[in-house]
Amino acid sequence: MTVKQGRYYIGGLIRFAAKDEETQEWVIELDDKLRPLFAGDQFTQIEWAVRHELNGQQIAQWLHGFYASHAKPFPFKVETLLKLCGSEDASATSGKQKLRKALDAVTEASAAHGEGFSYEIRGDLVHVKKPASGPQRRHLAKKASKPRKPRA
Template sequence: MKKLNDLLARIPEMQARAKQRAEREPLPGKPLPKNVVQLPLWPEPVRAVPNGFLRSALFGAIRKGRRRFVKGEQLAALDGIEIHYTGERLDQGDLDVYESVLHAVRLQELGSQCRVTSYALLKLMGKTDTGKNRATLLTRIERLRANAIRMKQGRYSFIGGLVDEAYKDEETQEWVIVLNPKLRALYGADQFTQIEWTVRHELDGKPLAQWLHGFYASHAKPFPMKVETLLRLCGSESELRRYRQTLGDALDAVAEASAAHGEGFSYEIRGDLVHVEKRASGPQRRHLAKKASKPRKPRA
């Protein structure tokens, strides 16, 4: 009887562990045939984003209000990434929507019509289905459609819009969204990052903290960065003095949200340099191990 009671007492714990394992597994379903262009099949709890989007000012940490319209402007980005952008400036809220669109599209062929309701997209973003949120979603999808980028990341370049087509079926109330198949080139090996969605969602309303979380998530082993460099890369239009004051608060928010969801993140600002330490994700640990195993070339 005691064994039975002990087993019954452990059922909630066993169910919780099973749920955690299930959430970490990729969604059911097999990749499409090899001749079909498809995004990688990442697990449900994460959102996969090309590193060029996370290591640049494309989706900036910009203040609310009227957006600047730019034409062919080269955006700040880390070495090895080059982005020229035409359109209204994009922010972290736009990235939330785009991540949700990518998440919905990943199970089907790129270039085909993805039908998804406003309710489903808002649910993916952790938003309630209200008239205000639907109106904001419409505005952001329009902004994602009405742009053009020329981007070089690694060996490949991409020229096109972030969204090829977007329209709404008024009968079914579904969005019909089409993405350019050439986007697949930005998802090569070691060219994209799986962002922990629970951490990003907890930072909702804190654009600089969201940008910093994505930026550092894209690095397996972050290197010290100048405060001025981070200001330029995040696309903020704030003055350097004011930015220094908000940077610490934003990094604190990232550290707290990361700790709350089991991610390791700590930082220290020494003079003009920001030092960050984090626990690498599974794929990043494999990348570091692979990099360490490569024989080093002798110095000349």
Template structure:
């Protein structure tokens, strides 16, 4: 009996260690052969997005209703990023769909046909498989296919659609979706960010809050930004500075609350119209900061 009690006492510790291993190695499959173009194998609890998309108004916090159609318009973006866009304006809901497609595609060769049902896609997005959600999903995939984007991120320029092609079996609700393999350089090291999906999903329907979460997730150590700059970068269509400022503060509060609920540190303060954010850097970001610190400590010859 004593041995049994000792064994039972070890179970919580064993479960904790198993959970830590799962968090360290949550990948669902092994990389494909080296000659095959594939996205990085990020863990299941996150979604990966190119930094240029998170630091611009490409997936903006736009108003509900009829969307503005733009042709070759240069979108607001941080310095070092240039994006020109043609098509209906995209919002954070469109980004949810694109993230989910990428999440499925990462397990296979980039450019090959990815087959998944409306149910599977909606499940990846945390949504129920209803007729209304299927219609919205169809509209968003159509919008992602019908656009053209030119993005300059680092040394690379990508010109093409966010989805290369899509088809659907109306009886089985199976989608066949293809992405352009030339998207791969946008996922080079230090060029993309892993977004905590649980936090993003908790902010569902809050356009500015979701944009802010992604924007700040892409920074290991954020600089202070003007309120006006953040509103411009997120693609806000609010013409009133006072209203925009109120909405931004409300969205920041929502990010603080959602982050705290899922163990992701995030706090902010607005001083002299500058938004100061403190956040906990992700594992890759901490390693990046450590490299920078190491370089700065090296003696100059």
């Protein structure tokens, strides 16, 4: 596997791996040059308490992870979210009901752990509101401060 970090690193992910024959546990060392990937502003943290509360609810867990990676979510079609999460529901009506139930579960689990999350379905679009994480807020501020180039 090849990983790219900005313009500075292209290389392997794993430096070393070994399996303990007695315990069957793996010891895996990542390449030290990957350290910048794990800096505080380079990844999205998922609230694990919310994730665990959604245990057994695959669509809800997928939605939680999906929206955790969005600093400022924009509306998605119900149909698109169902496809992205891997739902195989052929009925638009029951698919929308499953999606609503999963979004309700994310809303409740998030509220129970002090994490904001709300949604509204208007027509066939799902509008989600959630606070951006610290790194996401910095990203949005940086993006807003850059002058926009006019489109040709």
